[in-house]
Amino acid sequence: MLSANAHVVFRRVAARIGVTTILRDVNLTVRAGESVGLFGSNGAGKTTLLRVIATLLRPSAGEAQVLGTDLGSSDRFSIRSRIGLIGHSPALYPELSLAANLEFSARIAGAPLAAANDALETVGLGQARDRLAGEASHGMQRRVEFARELMLQPELLLLDEPHSALDPSAVELVEHIVAGVLDRGGAVVLVSHDVDRVAPMVTRTAELTGGTVR
Amino acid sequence: MSNRFWPQAFAIARRDLDRERRSGEVAWVTIPFGAVALLLVPLAVGINQDVLSRIGTGMLFVVVMLFGVLTAVRQTNIETPAQRDAIALLGVDPVAEFAGRSMATALLLLAFQVVMGAVTVALYGLDLAGWEWMVVVMPLTAIGLAELGTLSGSIAASTNAGPALVPLLVTPLAIPLLLGSTQTVESITRDGVNLSWLVLMAIVVLVLAIVGVVTARPLQETR
Numbered sequence: 226m227l228s229a230n231a232h233v234v235f236r237r238v239a240a241r242i243g244v245t246t247i248l249r250d251v252n253l254t255v256r257a258g259e260s261v262g263l264f265g266s267n268g269a270g271k272t273t274l275l276r277v278i279a280t281l282l283r284p285s286a287g288e289a290q291v292l293g294t295d296l297g298s299s300d301r302f303s304i305r306s307r308i309g310l311i312g313h314s315p316a317l318y319p320e321l322s323l324a325a326n327l328e329f330s331a332r333i334a335g336a337p338l339a340a341a342n343d344a345l346e347t348v349g350l351g352q353a354r355d356r357l358a359g360e361a362s363h364g365m366q367r368r369v370e371f372a373r374e375l376m377l378q379p380e381l382l383l384l385d386e387p388h389s390a391l392d393p394s395a396v397e398l399v400e401h402i403v404a405g406v407l408d409r410g411g412a413v414v415l416v417s418h419d420v421d422r423v424a425p426m427v428t429r430t431a432e433l434t435g436g437t438v439r
Numbered sequence: 440m441s442n443r444f445w446p447q448a449f450a451i452a453r454r455d456l457d458r459e460r461r462s463g464e465v466a467w468v469t470i471p472f473g474a475v476a477l478l479l480v481p482l483a484v485g486i487n488q489d490v491l492s493r494i495g496t497g498m499l500f501v502v503v504m505l506f507g508v509l510t511a512v513r514q515t516n517i518e519t520p521a522q523r524d525a526i527a528l529l530g531v532d533p534v535a536e537f538a539g540r541s542m543a544t545a546l547l548l549l550a551f552q553v554v555m556g557a558v559t560v561a562l563y564g565l566d567l568a569g570w571e572w573m574v575v576v577m578p579l580t581a582i583g584l585a586e587l588g589t590l591s592g593s594i595a596a597s598t599n600a601g602p603a604l605v606p607l608l609v610t611p612l613a614i615p616l617l618l619g620s621t622q623t624v625e626s627i628t629r630d631g632v633n634l635s636w637l638v639l640m641a642i643v644v645l646v647l648a649i650v651g652v653v654t655a656r657p658l659q660e661t662r
Binding site for chain 2: 276279281299302305306308309310312314315316317318320321325329330332333334335357377
């Protein structure tokens with residue numbers, strides 16, 4: 226029986242993509258109020274680990290529990306809306322405006338549209354709300370994704386290379402969002418290859434090497 | 440069915456229609472090419488009014504099927520893996536996603552059929568007797584093709600087979616719709632109303648809806 230108090234509990238978890246084993250024997254516990262930084266070089270399995278935690282990839286072995294739910298059970302779908310993930314590839318629809326992208330997320334999640342507008346203002350994109358996502362810079366697109374997490378207020382926030390393409394003011398924004406999640410009793414997992422930039426935002430760190438957390 | 444089902448389905452349909460409005464793929468690519476395809480046949484077989492009026496309805500639905508498959512494929516393969524992950528984490532009901540995508544594609548295919556129908560009447564000099572049944576035939580064709588395209592797109596995404604698989608899945612399964620649509624109109628102009636072909640189409644649409652609903656969750660799970 227894994228701990229019910231932690232947001233993430235992994236015991237000897239392995240994960241495969243196709244026939245390639247990316248993660249092996251991963252042991253990781255992330256408690257409420259914790260912000261854990263996972264560092265590792267390219268190909269270490271950082272993004273795969275985040276996808277497993279986000280329930281988007283099933284573990285191939287081991288015991289895994291996220292937000293009190295066993296990832297081997299079909300119940301894992303019910304916790305998805307409580308998890309936020311910002312990957313390093315923007316997930317916006319290029320043909321829609323920045324505001325329309327955020328409003329779409331609000332409609333699906335059942336959040337009020339006013340919250341989408343407020344979040345867009347908070348991330349400094351109020352003036353650019355009608356710009357098409359396909360014509361916005363990578364940094365602006367990432368700001369919209371941060372706005373989405375501000376609006377949805379996930380209990381578990383997963384950030385993949387959070388500083389990628391961000392200017393200094395946006396870095397402060399990331400710190401603000403991370404602090405907000407922790408204040409609400411949530412947890413954050415950040416993966417990065419840049420220890421120095423992420424260190425101020427985490428309460429502890431671990432290294433991911435060869436698909437294993439050390 | 441959750442109380443978020445219909446809001447989520449309508450949000451997805453609205454997103455897909457907004458994306459089409461901005462990109463204009465159906466309006467500015469598929470419809471003109473469909474019209475050109477209908478124009479090429481009279482040029483190929485010669486301007487013989489008897490021949491053209493005999494083959495007109497069949498040509499209309501052949502073009503609708505071929506370009507409809509393209510539209511359905513396009514509509515169901517325009518998401519990146521990052522976009523799929525993001526929508527999954529918004530807590531979308533996979534059945535609502537199937538319904539929303541099918542609604543948007545069906546509306547686009549219906550618009551496509553209406554334009555192609557007008558082009559066919561103009562080019563082939565068709566007798567419009569019995570065409571009031573198009574009010575039933577065209578929506579059934581559009582819904583069936585849209586369900587088929589959405590389902591095939593989900594299968595392709597879950598198996599990582601890529602978009603090449605979709606036409607192979609859609610085209611054979613679209614044959615009952617092609618037969619149903621052409622034979623309904625033909626039988627009406629020939630012998631009066633014969634509902635058996637319409638019933639066949641309705642059954643195909645219903646079966647596809649059931650398969651889409653039942654497989655939505657497992658297909659999302661294997662993505």
